[in-house]
Amino acid sequence: MSDASLIDELPGELLMWVLIISELLVFGAGMVAFMGVRLTDPAGFAEAQSHLHRTGAAFNTAVLVTSGYLAAQALQWRQVARRGVARLALIGAAFLGVVFLVIKGVEYADKAAQGISYESHPFFLFYYLLTGFHAAHVLAGVGILLLVTWRDDPRNIEAGAQFWHMVDLVWIMLFPVVYLLG
């Protein structure tokens, strides 16, 4: 099999995959750095982690994977010319992205109320950097999903959904590393 045919096997646009791989590498490096710094103060990291809302974050996992399902299903529906239901699914996916951000906002507000900031402990510096950078991607993803709802060419929906699945995939790895491995 030639390299050209292997690249052609990738679904969607090649540049979207370049973006996806780049983002995964950036977040992956951040998580490795987080675990590396944790070695300097495992007890402090565990104590700091105990202040996080695991239940809310676990619920957000369900929210994102459900949103990802709707985005993936929207593409399939659009490919068989079911434009209306595809658009509804995309709006639903975007709405769940907003739900994710609201829950994240409540979590941040709770930390602020406890007097916890990025300066409180190195754990929280990484916590805000990693989850904040991810939340920024969720916000961008919501905008992209709404954009491809409007401009609903199947290729647009595929690109938008792929971005959204990348955001989903990052959270799937970020959640256990930041919230559970104390």
Next chain:
Amino acid sequence: MVNNPLIKAWFALLGLSLGSALLTMTPVPPAVMGGGILLLALIKGRIILARYLELAHSPAWLRGFTIVLTGFAVLIFGLYSI
């Protein structure tokens, strides 16, 4: 409807997420819990790659992503276990 691979993937992701939550409440040694949580996350990641990102249609790419993701999970587990 039940034969829809996307719906199966969605249910699997929800079930595995519930499994992670239950694992954190189970009295097991930290290494077992950490390894189990990362294994479940790895399986979830592979499902997203295969079904949501449609790499199931491109086995070579799915294999490549799975190898890299597995290496990442092993590295995280190693740092967690030290």
